[in-house]
Amino acid sequence: GLSIHDKLSYPSFVVPSITPTTYVTSSTSYNWANLPAAPLSITTAPGVNLHFSNCTLPEGVIYCQGDISLYNCSVSCDIYCDGTVSISNYTNLDGTIYSRGIVNITNSSIDGNIYSDSTVAFNNGTLSASVYADGAITMTGAISTGNLYSSDPITIANSTVQEGIIYSSTKLLLGGTSETNMTAALFSGGDIEFMGDTNVSGAMVA
Secondary structure: OOOOOOOOOOOOOOOOOOOOOEEEOOOEEEOOOOOOOOOEEEEEOOOOOEEEEOOEEOOEEEEEOOOEEEEOOEEOOEEEEOOOEEEEOOOEEOOOEEEOOOEEEEEEEEOOOEEEOOOEEEEEEEEOOEEEEOOOEEEEOOEEOOEEEEOOOEEEEOOEEOOOEEEEOOOEEEOOOOOEEEOOEEEEOOOEEEOOOEEEOOOEEO
16 A cells, blocks of 8 residues: 555546536636626637636536636636636635646635646635645745645645645645644654754654
8 A cells, every 4th residue: 555655646637517607718707796697517629718807606516618808707617727817816615626847825815725737825714614726835924724745745834734645745835934823633754854944743754
């Protein structure tokens, strides 16, 4: 069986099998005034980007074959994305994100799971779900009660991680310029490196 030192790989998503009620052929911006009716069933042509701002995305499925951005939105649908996912400006995510590209999160609340084939950067905000990444995870200035899993290094700085499991099959880097508090269980297939002011009261296995 696998040991803590074996590098895990998180498989990419399978393209969702949906019959789209909205097929988007050019990059499009949506807000509360022009959002398609619920339940959402949106698919784009290859390379087409979607931007959502200042709106509520109800239950449903979005498959974006370009980049997608969510700005000041409340999101209940599941999102599949071939490119980069950007989540910002107090977006509240309850749906699940599946991304083949980078996921960038800023000043948002994440209550749905995130799966990425690439890196995940979490700057400020809250996390109460799980993040699975095949690239590095960076968390700065956040409050987390969720879980982080990565095959590459995980860096947590200036944050409070109150519960959950933090697992990297490569390395954990903890601490920053201000206090980082950890009560989660920490697992690393390599080193656990303390870079600054860090308090750990959970289990550590390396």
